[in-house]
Amino acid sequence: DWVMGGYIEEAVQKIREQVGDEEVILGLSGGVDSSVAAALIHRAIGDQLTCVFVDHGLLRLNEGDMVMDMFEGKLHAKVIRVDASELFLGQLTGVTDPEKKRKIIGGLFVDVFKAEAEKLKASGQGHKGATFLAQGTIYPDVVESGGTKTKKATTIKSHHNVGGLPEQLGLKLLEPLRELFKDEVRELGVALGLPPEMVYRHPFPGPGLGVRILGEVKKDYADLLRRADAIFIEELRNWKDEATGKTWYDLTSQAFTVFLPVKSVGVMGDGRTYDYVVALRAVQTSDFMTADWAELPYGLLKKVSGRIINEVRGINRVTYDVSSKPPATIEWE
Ligand code: XMP
Numbered sequence: 225d226w227v228m229g230g231y232i233e234e235a236v237q238k239i240r241e242q243v244g245d246e247e248v249i250l251g252l253s254g255g256v257d258s259s260v261a262a263a264l265i266h267r268a269i270g271d272q273l274t275c276v277f278v279d280h281g282l283l284r285l286n287e288g289d290m291v292m293d294m295f296e297g298k299l300h301a302k303v304i305r306v307d308a309s310e311l312f313l314g315q316l317t318g319v320t321d322p323e324k325k326r327k328i329i330g331g332l333f334v335d336v337f338k339a340e341a342e343k344l345k346a347s348g349q350g351h352k353g354a355t356f357l358a359q360g361t362i363y364p365d366v367v368e369s370g371g372t373k374t375k376k377a378t379t380i381k382s383h384h385n386v387g388g389l390p391e392q393l394g395l396k397l398l399e400p401l402r403e404l405f406k407d408e409v410r411e412l413g414v415a416l417g418l419p420p421e422m423v424y425r426h427p428f429p430g431p432g433l434g435v436r437i438l439g440e441v442k443k444d445y446a447d448l449l450r451r452a453d454a455i456f457i458e459e460l461r462n463w464k465d466e467a468t469g470k471t472w473y474d475l476t477s478q479a480f481t482v483f484l485p486v487k488s489v490g491v492m493g494d495g496r497t498y499d500y501v502v503a504l505r506a507v508q509t510s511d512f513m514t515a516d517w518a519e520l521p522y523g524l525l526k527k528v529s530g531r532i533i534n535e536v537r538g539i540n541r542v543t544y545d546v547s548s549k550p551p552a553t554i555e556w557e
Contacts, residue, residue, distance in 0.1 A: 228415040232267065239268035239400055243356060248398055249341050250358035252277040252303065253430070254291040256423055257360030257401060260413040264400050265358055266301045267416060274302045274354065276340045278333055281309025282432035282446060285454040294422065304344075308336050312434075313443055320439040322557035329431040334389065341393050357395040362404055421461075426478045427512075435557040437483045445483050445500075448539055452502050452532045453481035459531070460506070463524045472506075476518045479506035482545075482556045490533075490540035499540035504528065507554055515549040 248265060252258050252275040265273050275295060279288045288305065295301045315328050344354045390397045401409055413423035429435055436453075437445045457480075460473040468475065482503040490497040504525070509515035529542040545552075 228411055231412070232264070232415060235264060235400055236268040239265055239398070242398065243269055243272065246272070246356060247344075247354040248273045248356040248358050249344050249354045249395070250275050250360075251337050252291065252295065254283070254287055255360070255428060256406075256413065256425065257362055257409060259291075259294075259360075259418060259422060260409050260416065261358055261360035261399075261401055262295060262301065263299060263413060263416040263418055265398070266295075266299055271302055273358070274304060274344055276337060276344075277303055277305045278336050278340075279305060279307050279309060280312040280329060280333060280432060280434075281307075281443070282312065282329070282434045282441070284428070284433070284457075285450040290422075294418070299417075304340060306336055306340060308332070309443075311336070313441065316434065316441045318440060322435060325434050325441065325557070326431050329434050333430070338389070338393065341395070345393065345395070355396060356398045357390045357393060358398040358400070360401055361399045362401045362406060362409055364405065366402055424474070426473075426476070426480075429555065433483075435555055436480060437485070438556060439485050444538075445485065448500060448536060449481060449483040449502070451536045452483075452539055452542075455531045455535065456481050456504055456528050459524060459528045463521065463527075465521075472518075472520060472524060475508070476506045476520075477509045477512070477515070478554055479504075479518070481505070488541050492540070497540045499538055501541045501543065502532065502539055503543045503545050503556070505545045505554070505556070507549070509549075509554075512554065513549075515554050517546050517548055520544070 248269065250258065250262050250265065250273060252262050254277070262273070262275050277288070277291055292303060292305055296303045312329060312332055315332060316325060319325055319328060341354070341357065346353055404412065410423045414420055433446050433449055434441050437449060457473065460476065460479055461471050463472045464470065465472060465475055473479065482505055484501040484503060486501055487498050488501055490499060506518040506520055507515040508518050525544055532539055532542050
């Protein structure tokens with residue numbers, strides 16, 4: 225709209241003034257904030273921006289390809305995709321403790337990003353190499369880091385908005401979303417041409433499927449979980465609530481599938497199966513500090529469970545999580 229159009233123009237001018245003819249690196253995660261920051265900065269300075277997309281192998285089905293499709297394919301931005309899945313999965317072998325898993329994933333993420341940034345800084349795709357690090361920091365992050373933080377809040381953004389990283393890399397900071405609230409970031413994203421499905425996505429944790437596979441993370445588990453979760457999300461997007469006309473995806477704040485590394489008995493044809501269990505989780509919340517489990521229609525649950533069990537060989541049981549927060553958390557780890 226007109227207001228956003230004016231805002232974009234102003235923001236673009238500001239970025240151009242700040243950056244001049246220098247170069248910028250940005251860690252793209254596929255999340256809303258880094259995506260909108262990338263789109264805005266690209267609008268302002270085009271090829272002076274290089275995005276680094278670290279794929280830790282714990283993303284959702286086709287997520288990496290979708291990010292590349294959008295930023296490289298449609299926006300024609302420079303994106304370096306680093307496939308680090310083997311590194312991450314290797315380091316996670318044998319690790320079951322949730323906080324240890326988070327630490328490993330977060331630490332490796334920073335290492336991989338830093339290595340790429342160092343390369344870009346040194347090589348200089350243009351003349352000087354990168355001198356700016358862009359981050360998708362938004363206003364609530366700024367407020368949060370000024371005052372008291374919960375333990376989790378400290379780690380939540382730590383992958384992509386890394387405190388201290390600009391100094392360590394000797395880069396100046398570029399944070400064009402610093403004054404915006406989440407809703408404004410989303411509107412800006414749509415105005416910049418990002419697809420609404422991307423901009424209005426549920427939040428996805430930095431450690432990704434790493435905290436949605438209980439206990440040890442294995443590639444086979446991640447592959448099963450990705451397929452089951454894609455079915456759940458697809459059906460949530462398909463099912464409309466009659467009363468509001470909204471989809472169940474939009475009526476929930478966060479919804480996902482959790483992989484349980486236990487086997488249960490099932491029956492298929494003449495034979496018995498002995499396969500894995502998944503849990504569906506869907507919550508409604510305004511602040512993610514407290515949350516209610518969503519009263520999804522039985523028809524939707526039935527469809528999802530039927531499809532997962534029929535389509536994902538290796539999973540023979542689907543459960544629905546009816547725990548609210550507190551005392552349960554939204555994630556299972
Ligand atoms: P819990 O499970 O504590 O989650 O009720 C509250 C919100 O925080 C998200 N979350 C994370 N996000 N890194 C993130 O980036 C994390 O380690 C992490 N742990 C939880 C969770 O998805 C929910 O939106």
